[in-house]
Amino acid sequence: MKDIRLKLVNLFKQGFCVPQIARIAKKIKEPSTTLHYNIKRMEKEGVIKAYKAVFDYKKIGQGHCTYLLINLSGEDYGNPEKIAKELAKDESVESVDICTGDYELLVKLRTKDIDEYYEWVKNNVQKFKFAKSTSITSLKQVKTEFVEM
Amino acid sequence: MKDIRLKLVNLFKQGFCVPQIARIAKKIKEPSTTLHYNIKRMEKEGVIKAYKAVFDYKKIGQGHCTYLLINLSGEDYGNPEKIAKELAKDESVESVDICTGDYELLVKLRTKDIDEYYEWVKNNVQKFKFAKSTSITSLKQVKTEFVEM
């Protein structure tokens, strides 16, 4: 992929988009200034966190999607938030949840292929000393981020 | 939540946003017409599927987040796509994956609370005749849709 498109993809992953007020105004038949007011309100109140793009991840070299269930070890077991926040900074990581059940963390990972996935797991098991981890690989993504594929 | 904001939230969940070309142009120091050309290209090629908003889901009455691992029964077992696509239409469903391992489907569900979650599971186990299902509830969402919370 071209350098410029790669930059765009990375910017659009977390933001650099805006609401399309005029189109909504036509659709729901409300004045655009009223919509503008309400949208700004929701942004200020933190209801809306970001405007972003959803991709065909295969086409941006992130076609391999895996859900990782993780057990933490030692002192991290009782304090999963620290590791969760560090994992969240990783740009291959789509989501991190602290959760109930047999595992403390659920990480959704997007990599190019199984090789890149293997490298990621190898590096992070070592780095964060995961006690145990199970992975569920997506064979087909039917819906992602509320968008049907 | 007010009627108008509810409408906005529902529209922003799947689209009704656009890229912010001028801001990107300044940031990466490229002419906005070049960016425009490349973005339109990516849209046509299906690289970009949608522009949408990410919410603080607690604040839009969808604070309860659960991952559901599902076993299908009978004829559906060999053909999970049909059910996956039907589940994808459900507006409480953020994602649906057909996956490897002990379960055929992985569904990410966002509901108001545990009561609404219970109703959803009850209705859908019956409707789709799930053979078995396990759920992992998110206690804290540290990152969602590539956006840190």
Place this chain on the structure above:
DNA sequence: GTATATTTTCGAAGATTATTCGATTATTTA
């Protein structure tokens, strides 16, 4: 129940941005 304060609506005008167009340059294909 009424007065006051606050929030929300919304049209008009200005500021900003997206989009089209055409020419140039770069890249690919034959």
Place this chain on the structure above:
DNA sequence: TAAATAATCGAATAATCTTCGAAAATATAC
């Protein structure tokens, strides 16, 4: 090497967002 295609980009237009102020609706206090 030539021709075809794809990509860049400045200028101008079209469309959009944003601000402003006034009015209406709603909430709060007395």
